[in-house]
Amino acid sequence: MAAGSLALTGVVLLYTTILFLHGNLGFPVGLLSDYYFQVLMLAGINIIVTIGLNLINGFAGQFSIGQAGFMAIGAYVTAMLATFVIPIGMFSLPTQIVAFIGIVLVAGCAAGLVGYLVGLPSLRLKGDYLAIATLAFGEVVRSVVRASDEISAAIAALGLTTLAAHIEGIGGPRGFGGFPQLADLVIGPVRIPTLFTLIFTSVVLSVVLVRNLVYSSYGRAWLSVRSNELAAEIMGVNSTRAKVLAFILSGFLAGVGGGYFAFVIRFLHPDSFSFLKSIEYLIFLYAGGAASLSGSIVAPGALTILPEFLRVAGFDQWRLVVYPILLISIMLWRPSGLMGDREFRFLENRRGVRDAS
Amino acid sequence: MLLELTGIQLSFGGLYALKDFSLSVGEGELVGLIGPNGAGKTTAFNVISGIYPPSTGSVRFRGEDLVGRSTFEIAARGVSRTFQNIRLFERLSVLENVQVASHWRRGYALWDAAFRSRHFDACERRLDEEAKALLATFGLYERRRARATSLPYGEQRRLEMARALASKPSLLLLDEPAAGMNPAEIVELMELIARIRAEYGLTILLIEHHMHVVMGVCQRIAVVDFGVKIAEGSPDEIRNDPRVIEAYLGQPVSGEH
Numbered sequence: 001m002a003a004g005s006l007a008l009t010g011v012v013l014l015y016t017t018i019l020f021l022h023g024n025l026g027f028p029v030g031l032l033s034d035y036y037f038q039v040l041m042l043a044g045i046n047i048i049v050t051i052g053l054n055l056i057n058g059f060a061g062q063f064s065i066g067q068a069g070f071m072a073i074g075a076y077v078t079a080m081l082a083t084f085v086i087p088i089g090m091f092s093l094p095t096q097i098v099a100f101i102g103i104v105l106v107a108g109c110a111a112g113l114v115g116y117l118v119g120l121p122s123l124r125l126k127g128d129y130l131a132i133a134t135l136a137f138g139e140v141v142r143s144v145v146r147a148s149d150e151i152s153a154a155i156a157a158l159g160l161t162t163l164a165a166h167i168e169g170i171g172g173p174r175g176f177g178g179f180p181q182l183a184d185l186v187i188g189p190v191r192i193p194t195l196f197t198l199i200f201t202s203v204v205l206s207v208v209l210v211r212n213l214v215y216s217s218y219g220r221a222w223l224s225v226r227s228n229e230l231a232a233e234i235m236g237v238n239s240t241r242a243k244v245l246a247f248i249l250s251g252f253l254a255g256v257g258g259g260y261f262a263f264v265i266r267f268l269h270p271d272s273f274s275f276l277k278s279i280e281y282l283i284f285l286y287a288g289g290a291a292s293l294s295g296s297i298v299a300p301g302a303l304t305i306l307p308e309f310l311r312v313a314g315f316d317q318w319r320l321v322v323y324p325i326l327l328i329s330i331m332l333w334r335p336s337g338l339m340g341d342r343e344f345r346f347l348e349n350r351r352g353v354r355d356a357s
Numbered sequence: 358m359l360l361e362l363t364g365i366q367l368s369f370g371g372l373y374a375l376k377d378f379s380l381s382v383g384e385g386e387l388v389g390l391i392g393p394n395g396a397g398k399t400t401a402f403n404v405i406s407g408i409y410p411p412s413t414g415s416v417r418f419r420g421e422d423l424v425g426r427s428t429f430e431i432a433a434r435g436v437s438r439t440f441q442n443i444r445l446f447e448r449l450s451v452l453e454n455v456q457v458a459s460h461w462r463r464g465y466a467l468w469d470a471a472f473r474s475r476h477f478d479a480c481e482r483r484l485d486e487e488a489k490a491l492l493a494t495f496g497l498y499e500r501r502r503a504r505a506t507s508l509p510y511g512e513q514r515r516l517e518m519a520r521a522l523a524s525k526p527s528l529l530l531l532d533e534p535a536a537g538m539n540p541a542e543i544v545e546l547m548e549l550i551a552r553i554r555a556e557y558g559l560t561i562l563l564i565e566h567h568m569h570v571v572m573g574v575c576q577r578i579a580v581v582d583f584g585v586k587i588a589e590g591s592p593d594e595i596r597n598d599p600r601v602i603e604a605y606l607g608q609p610v611s612g613e614h
Contacts, residue, residue, distance in 0.1 A: 236432035
């Protein structure tokens with residue numbers, strides 16, 4: 001497992017470098033301002049959400065445009081739980097982190113459950129029709145959040161005053177802010193930023209776990225459904241189950257990403273999760289290459305960081321010119337995405353078990 | 358009887374694809390299904406494998422009615438097939454194509470795969486070995502890492518058969534396995550079919566246009582024309598059956614000598 005330990009070393013090195021550049025290790029380097037540190041966290045979130053989308057649109061070969069809806073569920077559930085139900089501001093550090101991880105996982109599961117509920121009926125649809133149904137789902141989530149005051153009033157009328165107060169608290173069209181923040185862990189001169197560390201770890205975990213799935217019988221089943229659904233069914237693959245599984249996992253990852261998003265941005269508004277947000281993830285996915293995990297790391301990473309980098313480099317006004325030119329170039333010269341359906345060596349694990357021959 | 362089709366009726370917009378079609382296949386038999394183009398042979402396969410539900414009639418496999426069962430359930434009960442127009446999974450390697458067919462009996466759960474448990478390793482190793490053994494049987498072992506669709510035509514046909522066997526069938530439906538092959542390849546293919554039939558204890562239902570192939574290997578032949586079974590019997594009986602000759606060659610014109 002030399003490749004595995006090499007990849008692990010790389011990951012640890014990357015993490016340490018970022019903390020060093022951000023001035024967390026006791027040296028006032030300051031090359032990475034708080035703003036760019038935040039951009040890196042957003043890049044991490046985008047990687048998690050894009051990997052999720054890749055399961056549906058890439059590996060299972062369906063077409064979903066509802067990713068922002070799942071993210072919104074994760075974001076609002078996380079923020080609501082952390083503000084009202086388990087106010088994490090009350091806890092001291094180790095407990096706070098455990099509580100927050102728990103909340104994010106619950107939010108992920110909530111989004112995964114919704115993925116299941118959305119996936120089951122929608123998967124009778126194919127192609128464009130499925131896309132329209134998932135698009136509608138995303139907009140429904142946004143409308144429900146917008147109408148949270150009315151929903152709260154209705155729940156209050158039923159006598160569930162605490163729940164009604166919590167739902168009113170998410171603010172509907174007014175937006176939802178002011179939720180507690182996570183404290184950083186300070187050891188002498190070293191300052192471990194909690195949120196960044198959690199996001200970074202989650203990116204690594206998502207990549208590893210999804211890679212393990214993709215290079216297993218489950219991944220082969222997804223790709224077979226994508227390639228020829230009829231033949232897959234004849235070979236004993238329950239294609240509906242395979243697709244629903246992709247929806248559940250995708251919802252979970254988007255929910256977790258949404259939970260972190262809430263805490264990075266510190267303010268939620270239903271319009272942050274509009275149709276355009278879903279489109280952004282489609283761009284990340286197809287620019288990277290559908291059915292390539294490496295692409296789902298490279299493209300969201302680069303396309304999140306690069307526009308902000310242009311801002312520093314003095315091309316502020318040109319940002320919105322460069323970004324589309326970049327996308328058009330990818331379409332022209334790499335029509336199946338930067339990575340196509342290939343993988344980096346360290347992610348490739350084609351046979352599941354080591355080949356004896 | 359392993360497979361028993363009784364009174365199958367299936368129509369597409371007023372046109373009968375199968376009309377009161379019945380067919381029985383006994384355990385271990387090799388039965389040929391022949392007939393002119395568009396006679397309903399592939400439709401019969403589609404009914405057996407659950408792609409088209411018949412409007413009336415029953416498909417009994419080991420005594421259980423398959424009508425209304427999903428395609429993948431029928432596969433898991435031991436019916437597998439190849440396709441007339443090759444349907445391989447083009448993004449997957451040769452080996453992975455075969456392994457897809459063992460997904461339903463993979464033996465591990467999602468968690469095992471995600472966290473790479475020992476159980477996962479053991480199961481995957483078993484599936485891997487089985488698939489490689491199958492590829493060896495079909496002379497495709499050396500090609501296992503190639504993309505399935507990069508194989509030459511004849512090898513793609515053999516890969517389809519290898520894949521069909523990976524779902525551990527007791528009944529194998531072969532839809533024109535020799536289509537597009539030259540005589541030498543056909544001879545090889547027939548030897549291969551005979552070998553896998555003995556090795557895996559298979560019952561085979563075979564659609565084929567090459568008459569000498571069908572006559573040579575099948576114990577029993579059923580002839581379909583316009584969705585109706587017009588004859589059934591041993592190769593010799595079929596060869597001399599006037600209805601069969603008529604279906605293939607047309608009626609003799611009266612007045613001619």
